Amino acid sequence: MSELPHCQRYSVTKTNLPPCCLRIHPNDPQTIIIGTYKLEEDGRRHGSIDQYSYINDILTLKQTVATAGAILDIKFNPKDPTLLISVDSIGHVMSWKVDQDIQLLNDVKVTEEEDVLITSCFFSPIDSNALLLTFTDGTSGIFDLEEQKLKLVLSTSHELECWTGAFGSQGGSHVVYTGGDDSQLISHDLRTGDKIWSNRRHHNAGVVSILAPGEEFSADAHSLWTGSYDDHLRVFDLRAGMPRLIQEENLGGGVWRLIPNPTTKNQLLVCCMYDGARIVETNENKFTVSRYFKQDHESMCYGGDWSSDNTYVATCSFYDNIVQTWSPL
Numbered sequence: 001m002s003e004l005p006h007c008q009r010y011s012v013t014k015t016n017l018p019p020c021c022l023r024i025h026p027n028d029p030q031t032i033i034i035g036t037y038k039l040e041e042d043g044r045r046h047g048s049i050d051q052y053s054y055i056n057d058i059l060t061l062k063q064t065v066a067t068a069g070a071i072l073d074i075k076f077n078p079k080d081p082t083l084l085i086s087v088d089s090i091g092h093v094m095s096w097k098v099d100q101d102i103q104l105l106n107d108v109k110v111t112e113e114e115d116v117l118i119t120s121c122f123f124s125p126i127d128s129n130a131l132l133l134t135f136t137d138g139t140s141g142i143f144d145l146e147e148q149k150l151k152l153v154l155s156t157s158h159e160l161e162c163w164t165g166a167f168g169s170q171g172g173s174h175v176v177y178t179g180g181d182d183s184q185l186i187s188h189d190l191r192t193g194d195k196i197w198s199n200r201r202h203h204n205a206g207v208v209s210i211l212a213p214g215e216e217f218s219a220d221a222h223s224l225w226t227g228s229y230d231d232h233l234r235v236f237d238l239r240a241g242m243p244r245l246i247q248e249e250n251l252g253g254g255v256w257r258l259i260p261n262p263t264t265k266n267q268l269l270v271c272c273m274y275d276g277a278r279i280v281e282t283n284e285n286k287f288t289v290s291r292y293f294k295q296d297h298e299s300m301c302y303g304g305d306w307s308s309d310n311t312y313v314a315t316c317s318f319y320d321n322i323v324q325t326w327s328p329l
Helices: none
Strands: 009-014 019-024 031-039 045-055 058-067 071-077 080-088 092-098 102-109 118-123 130-135 140-144 149-153 162-167 175-180 185-189 195-199 207-211 223-228 232-237 244-250 257-260 267-271 277-283 286-293 301-306 313-317 322-326
Touching (some): 009 058, 019 071, 019 313, 031 071, 031 301, 045 071, 045 080, 092 118, 175 207, 175 223, 207 257, 244 286, 257 301, 267 301, 267 313, 277 313
Parallel strands (some): 071 118, 162 207
Antiparallel strands (some): 009 322, 019 031, 045 058, 071 080, 080 092, 092 102, 118 130, 130 140, 140 149, 162 175, 175 185, 185 195, 207 223, 257 267, 267 277, 277 286, 301 313, 313 322
16 A cells, blocks of 8 residues: 555554554543453453543553453443443453543343354444444344343344444434344344345355434445455445445455544545454545555454544554554645
8 A cells, every 4th residue: 555645643652452443532532541352271251441632643542441351342332431341252342431531331242142242333324222232153133232232133144143233324224224244234123123135245255233313424424334354445336225336446455444534524434354354444435445554463453443633534443452643644
């Protein structure tokens, strides 16, 4: 990616455990939360929720809360940014209050089998108590944060791990999409729990990130954006009933996360696994890759986020325990 402008780095920090996911506080760009994931030689997985302060380009660990399971995903509640959700390798959904420190509010085990991990979580854009969960056994479902239980298991599963999901755009709020290691993209109807359609024609490897237009992403309302282990970012038009491919581009690394810029609403931070991160400019249902960042990310870049004041981006890479902050400009 030498032909792309390389973004300026502000800081680099080493974490205690491998960082798997990262979020910057929506109302406080000086607070960064990181979920960690450690696999021991005996097969045991554990992790932590870490709170960092970021002041004057210096990242400082303020608090670590050890967790019995390894953390695979964390998300702030879009309606209440003091509430953070984490999901882990032992099937727990944990609710945290984030203020001057981190406090555990609720801890619920969702899975019955010990070897089923929760791979990701996503808030509904219209119901802040509804959380889409995806699992390594290929299933997915809706967790009710108010009742603290799994209320709906979607009837159609992936044949391999279900890695990611997304709620439909504002006009299709009864729809969720899931992506799995079986290269399938599946559309589900929340009113019945049944499949609307499935598609495995376009992805040459696992589907690991999905993004629909919404409050923080002002793309064409009929588009759906996906990332895959096959290194491609793709945009689909959904108006024909089945996905129609509009654009695809090889980004040079597995497209693990698609994170919209909440300030501009027309940019994506893309975590590209073994080749750092990209800034992508979007225009309705088209995109252009504009900038590149890697520096000390010698391992899998799994997590990242934009600061709410749009002054920096933070990304993390796994096996080398690295967190970096950098300019998106």
